[in-house]
Amino acid sequence: MSTADVDAVVRAFHTAHGDEPVGVWAAPGRVNLIGEHTDYNDGFVMPFALAQRVTVAAGPRADDRWSVTSLNLEATETFGREDLQPGMSGWQAYVAGVVWALEDAGHRVGGANLVLSSDVPVGAGLSSSAALECATLAALAGLNDLDIEPLRRAQLARRCENDFVGAPTGLMDQAASTLCEADHALFFDCRSFTTEQVPLDLGAAGLELLVLDTHTPHALVDSEYATRRRSCEDAAALLGVPALRDVTDLEAALGRLDDEVMRRRVRHVVTENARVLQAAEVLRSGRVTELAPLLDASHASMRDDFEITVPTVDLAVRTARDAGALGARMTGGGFGGCIIALVPAGDAPRVADAIAEAFARADYNAPSSFLGVPSSGARPVS
Ligand code: GLA
Numbered sequence: 001m002s003t004a005d006v007d008a009v010v011r012a013f014h015t016a017h018g019d020e021p022v023g024v025w026a027a028p029g030r031v032n033l034i035g036e037h038t039d040y041n042d043g044f045v046m047p048f049a050l051a052q053r054v055t056v057a058a059g060p061r062a063d064d065r066w067s068v069t070s071l072n073l074e075a076t077e078t079f080g081r082e083d084l085q086p087g088m089s090g091w092q093a094y095v096a097g098v099v100w101a102l103e104d105a106g107h108r109v110g111g112a113n114l115v116l117s118s119d120v121p122v123g124a125g126l127s128s129s130a131a132l133e134c135a136t137l138a139a140l141a142g143l144n145d146l147d148i149e150p151l152r153r154a155q156l157a158r159r160c161e162n163d164f165v166g167a168p169t170g171l172m173d174q175a176a177s178t179l180c181e182a183d184h185a186l187f188f189d190c191r192s193f194t195t196e197q198v199p200l201d202l203g204a205a206g207l208e209l210l211v212l213d214t215h216t217p218h219a220l221v222d223s224e225y226a227t228r229r230r231s232c233e234d235a236a237a238l239l240g241v242p243a244l245r246d247v248t249d250l251e252a253a254l255g256r257l258d259d260e261v262m263r264r265r266v267r268h269v270v271t272e273n274a275r276v277l278q279a280a281e282v283l284r285s286g287r288v289t290e291l292a293p294l295l296d297a298s299h300a301s302m303r304d305d306f307e308i309t310v311p312t313v314d315l316a317v318r319t320a321r322d323a324g325a326l327g328a329r330m331t332g333g334g335f336g337g338c339i340i341a342l343v344p345a346g347d348a349p350r351v352a353d354a355i356a357e358a359f360a361r362a363d364y365n366a367p368s369s370f371l372g373v374p375s376s377g378a379r380p381v382s
Helices: 003-017 093-104 128-143 150-165 172-179 221-239 250-255 260-284 288-304 311-322 348-362
Strands: 023-034 044-060 065-070 075-080 112-118 184-189 195-199 207-213 327-331 338-344 368-371
Touching: 003 023, 003 044, 003 065, 003 112, 023 128, 023 172, 023 260, 023 288, 023 327, 023 338, 044 128, 044 172, 044 260, 065 093, 093 128, 093 150, 112 128, 128 150, 128 172, 150 172, 172 184, 184 260, 195 260, 207 311, 207 348, 221 260, 250 260, 260 288, 288 311, 288 327, 288 338, 311 327, 311 338, 311 348, 338 348, 348 368
Parallel strands: 065 112
Antiparallel strands: 023 044, 044 112, 044 184, 065 075, 184 195, 207 338, 207 368, 327 338
């Protein structure tokens, strides 16, 4: 986020509503360092918040309506209490759903004008929707003096996503957007909801983290995500455990499952959880370079066992490794989106160029990239 974003939403608020906003709030997108499709299995994840975020200027209205202006979309939508129906379509559902989730939890939310701007890439697996939900929640909590602790905020934002928008996701994205701290990754236990801020000082380790968006259109992502989730739940039921988090003896569990596809899904979740625990351990002791083989193993597991990677993503990861990245993996829900690559400091442009060349040769869309900087979670910014 830059002060330019804050100035832009404040100026636009003034133009649209003729007065100053009461405040400005922001919430970030995230990359997940490791722990993919583990959150809804009651497992472990380790995301960090990006510097890219949704910025919202907000002020109260006299009526019980909400007006939302997106500077990115150059569009304004208005809705009232009567419109707060789960299943609402359009981008404004991510805002309306937060009002709905707050009210449903017993918080009184007054009408408001919101003007927002985002620099979180959309459709890239960087949680632009969680950033929108968490920024809206921060703004509405601020405007209405709602005393809601951070974890609860993340849970309410997730309710918007699950029960209003209708996407059956886990808690990782909203937890990252709300709870992360600068210079740290968030080690998050999705069952007990315990959190640990794990230091992530890439610079001190002589490293940087390239985030590369493959610009793959991911049409299948919603249906495939839901299928993966169901398959994990079916496997847990067959194994007689509350969630795949509870599988302690992988070989024994695999021996009890007949379906080869289901065996692969279970193997991914169980081994990925173990990798998150190892990753937390290496970061706690400052051995950042040792993340690299865990990233590689996570990617192989997503590719071969969970089967959520696609050819563009696999080519990006392979090329990153060939070009000198120490480790690389897809990040996010899958079927496109971004990869992350751990590279020696200063090498990111060269690795990104190598991937762009490989994409051009394969006739894929040109990728775009930036450096991932562990940043802070949702907060007031003015
Ligand atoms: C999406 C979901 C998250 C998580 C990841 C996969 O980002 O929103 O809850 O399941 O996919 O790790």
